[in-house]
Amino acid sequence: MEPGNNTHFSEFFLLGFSKDPKLQPLIYGLFLSMYLIAVFGNLLIILVTISDSHLHTPMYFFLSNLSFVDICFTSTTIPKILQNIENQSKVITYEGCLVQVYFYIFFAGLDDFLLTVMAYDRFVAICHPLHYTVIMNPRLCGLLVLVSWMMSAMYSLLQTLMALQLTFCTEVEIPHFFCELNQMVQLACSDTFLNDMVMYLASVLLAGGPFAGILYSYSKIVSSIRRISSTQGKFKAFSTCASHLSVVLLFYCTSLGVYLSSAATHSSDSSATASVMYTVVTPMLNPFIYSLRNKDIKRALKRVYGIVAIKRPIVLGHMKCP
16 A cells, blocks of 8 residues: 555544444444443533532532543544444544544543542542641642643643654554544554654553552552541541542553553454443443442432432321321
8 A cells, every 4th residue: 555645634444343234233222322321420420519519529529520521531432433333334534533532532631630639639538637628629629620631631632743743554444443542553654653652651651640649649548547446437438439449440440451451462353342441331330330339429319309309298198188
């Protein structure tokens, strides 16, 4: 194949999971279901945290931001999959591919930073409870979220601008269900040394750095919990960060599993399948983890949506009695 300048290149082909037409309705239904659950589940978390004044705290401010980012994260990739299956097409435009790369990196980075900020919030709440309201004031909370957005935006912009400089061969087929940056770089006909170096360096700094921050926060949290004398006090302290810890483990384990599996098998199919875990499944499960393991969310759901509003009919029933 002859290399062509990327300014004249117009289309990529997303190969997806299977070429078997009989499996396409199943894949479509599966992705549509997961997408709807992810969107409505995270939207419910946002509405609850906004509606209930008891949840107007730093912890739930960060959680609502995380839920919003998860909605955007899944919306970056899944609608295009559904559109391609419905149209029986694997085509994505060059511009559309770059836009998808930008927002995918942007929201994935935001997920990472917000999880780190939430770990710091739990660290302050457990290790410095008397100074929690002073340290985690609204100004600092807003600043932490703003810095997370700015860093993610700058990094994703850098990677997208570097991808713009790549030259691709004709009829580029991406063995994935979305435009993943690493796959694009591997398929480029031009020199990709600088792109590879930036990706590896960013992985160490922007993924390893936040992960190290989370580990440090939880090492201090565990140390503080161990110093609590009563078993009930230990359980109460740990329960305040159990949901966040579950989400962190799910996010990092699935992300790490993707790269380990792809590196071990060198199979693009297995990489695409594993990517579903942290691009779709993790955002879908986050609302369930926070709603099922968090008593505050449960109480808020009951207050806002009247799940246990059964006393009123009973009272009315007695009023009707002679």
